[in-house]
Amino acid sequence: MPHLEAVPAAPHRHDAWSAHNAHCRSRYQILAEAEPDLLCRVLNYFAMQYLIPQRVSVSQQDGMLMIEAEVEGMTWHRAQVIGEKMRNLINVCTVELEPVGDLHVLSEPVSLAVG
Incomplete structure (x- = not known):
């Protein structure tokens, strides 16, 4: 019977959701139709992540x-995901996201939706 060899571990891909990734401060600029509950719905995306905007x-x-909000304490990937969720709100026309301060991942603003 042949000797069993351990299978070499495959190289790991980057884990964008890891809590050990660098955190940044992000600025959201949201243009939306004025609806009474829209502000609550937008801010709820931060609350669900236990984040309080600065x-x-x-x-x-x-x-x-x-609406303009600055939030810190999350990775750039998580900031982009939250921005995409905001973009999917029915009354939202545009969402722009940009890093504030030192961020090595991205140096330009990202336009997540343009109406």
Whole structure:
């Protein structure tokens, strides 16, 4: 009977969800139709991750809401996923996401949706 050899481990792919990845501060700029519950729905995406934004600013003009939020304590990948979820809200027209401060992963803003 031949000797059994251990199978060499395959190289691991990058784990974008790892808690050990570098955290960053992210700025979201959201343009959406003004609806009474929209702000709660947008902020709920942070609450579900146990995150509290450092800064939130909202202005309403001509039936549109401009929401700007800065959040830190999450990876760039997680920030992008949250942005995509916001983009899928029915009243949201655009979501733009940019890193604030030092982030080696990306140096330019990302436009997640353009209406």
